[in-house]
Amino acid sequence: MHSEEKIYETLSLGIYHRFKEDDIQEKRREKKAGIPLKLENSILFETFVANIMENVLGGKTKVTPSSDDLGVDIVHILPNRDIYLVQVKCYKPENVIKLDPLAVLHSNMVTRKADGAYFVTTSDYSPQAKKFAEERGIKFIYGYKLLLINYL
Numbered sequence: 688m689h690s691e692e693k694i695y696e697t698l699s700l701g702i703y704h705r706f707k708e709d710d711i712q713e714k715r716r717e718k719k720a721g722i723p724l725k726l727e728n729s730i731l732f733e734t735f736v737a738n739i740m741e742n743v744l745g746g747k748t749k750v751t752p753s754s755d756d757l758g759v760d761i762v763h764i765l766p767n768r769d770i771y772l773v774q775v776k777c778y779k780p781e782n783v784i785k786l787d788p789l790a791v792l793h794s795n796m797v798t799r800k801a802d803g804a805y806f807v808t809t810s811d812y813s814p815q816a817k818k819f820a821e822e823r824g825i826k827f828i829y830g831y832k833l834l835l836i837n838y839l
Contacts, residue, residue, distance in 0.1 A: 729753060732777045733760045736807050740773065748773075758791035759799075769802035778810040784829075786816045793823050 730753060737748035746765040761773035774792045776784060789806060796804045806812075806820065807828045820827050 737761045773805045776808040784812045
């Protein structure tokens, strides 16, 4: 691996650690009867990705409510009014995305008549998930490529 790729891999791991669930802090937070940290971190990561997409791709993004989002975390409306649905997952690099969440995203894409979809994760995708996404036009951003999103 080239040193530049190692830097991006390290930065990607840093993003994961910034937004991952943390059991100790979660327990402290729950004691205060506030929003559980798991939910808070999910929203922060979704907002982080939404901001990157809006800044790089233009248009407007909206982070969906966390409950009953049905597999869509962000709705991205491009300047030309194309609508993209986005699912994001903050997973350890070794926890790959399987087919199921991509199938749910694709179902939403069809049901909502969206122009396309993105699946964003800090990890990677199984070979079956990659094939499924490619065949259905779902764009995926993963691992350190999240740091290179401005090259889409």
